[in-house]
Amino acid sequence: MQSSTDNVFKALSDPTRRAIFEHLAREGEQTVHALTDRAGVSQPAVSKHLGVLKLARLVRDRHEGRETHYSAQPLALAPLIGWMSLYGAFWRDRFDRLENLLKRMDK
Amino acid sequence: MTDTAPTRTLIIEREMPHPPEKIWRALTQSPLIEEWLMKNDFQPVVGHRFSFRATPEPNWNGVVDCEVLAVEPNSRLSYSWGSMGLKSVVAWTLTPTKGGTHVRMEQTGFGSEEDAYYKGASYGWQKFIGSLERVVARID
Numbered sequence: 635m636q637s638s639t640d641n642v643f644k645a646l647s648d649p650t651r652r653a654i655f656e657h658l659a660r661e662g663e664q665t666v667h668a669l670t671d672r673a674g675v676s677q678p679a680v681s682k683h684l685g686v687l688k689l690a691r692l693v694r695d696r697h698e699g700r701e702t703h704y705s706a707q708p709l710a711l712a713p714l715i716g717w718m719s720l721y722g723a724f725w726r727d728r729f730d731r732l733e734n735l736l737k738r739m740d741k
Numbered sequence: 742m743t744d745t746a747p748t749r750t751l752i753i754e755r756e757m758p759h760p761p762e763k764i765w766r767a768l769t770q771s772p773l774i775e776e777w778l779m780k781n782d783f784q785p786v787v788g789h790r791f792s793f794r795a796t797p798e799p800n801w802n803g804v805v806d807c808e809v810l811a812v813e814p815n816s817r818l819s820y821s822w823g824s825m826g827l828k829s830v831v832a833w834t835l836t837p838t839k840g841g842t843h844v845r846m847e848q849t850g851f852g853s854e855e856d857a858y859y860k861g862a863s864y865g866w867q868k869f870i871g872s873l874e875r876v877v878a879r880i881d
Contacts, residue, residue: 718751721848725753729844731777735767736759 645690658706
């Protein structure tokens with residue numbers, strides 16, 4: 635548990651990474667391209683930052699076609715925040731799943 | 742839980758383009774609940790005790806203990822939600838709208854934000870979200 639806490643702090647010690655994480659937490663899933671357009675740094679730099687965030691389990695990636703989509707995993711902030719924020723992220727994620735299920739129920 | 746523990750409420754609301762009856766099924770039929778939330782032995786009967794279950798983790802037993810508190814078909818559902826130090830109540834309200842349903846989830850928590858057990862539990866949540874995702878992907 636200690637080392638994962640260290641990774642979280644390390645990942646969030648960099649302002650560009652914090653900005654990327656905050657953006658994902660606020661806006662939901664984004665592609666690397668969209669993040670690069672916004673970050674003002676090169677795509678390899680963005681990918682490297684995303685790698686550090688992923689190691690800390692602050693973001694999750696999903697491959698679709700040629701694009702990689704990233705989303706925030708606010709539960710990784712468990713050492714730092716309380717149940718309201720954790721469950722807020724948890725339920726929003728579950729609402730997404732519920733909507734996906736409802737769509738499948740139409741078929 | 743002590744008398745002085747703060748009570749706080751988390752509210753999540755969303756419009757969904759589906760009728761309340763359909764959303765009610767997803768909220769109250771055990772196999773459907775499992776698809777978007779967790780394994781469970783839920784029954785829509787007031788007083789029924791059930792649990793949500795995930796794979797246990799070193800810091801979390803993988804169990805959420807619940808009791809059904811209110812069932813009003815197609816409109817209101819509530820159950821207690823207790824897991825490793827957090828005692829809370831989850832309440833769902835479905836309100837029909839022109840294009841579908843307004844879905845409201847309220848979770849009211851009792852207990853300390855600083856509860857160490859709860860924090861340990863949080864680590865566990867993350868992992869099983871990942872595995873549930875793979876299950877959902879297979880269903881697609």
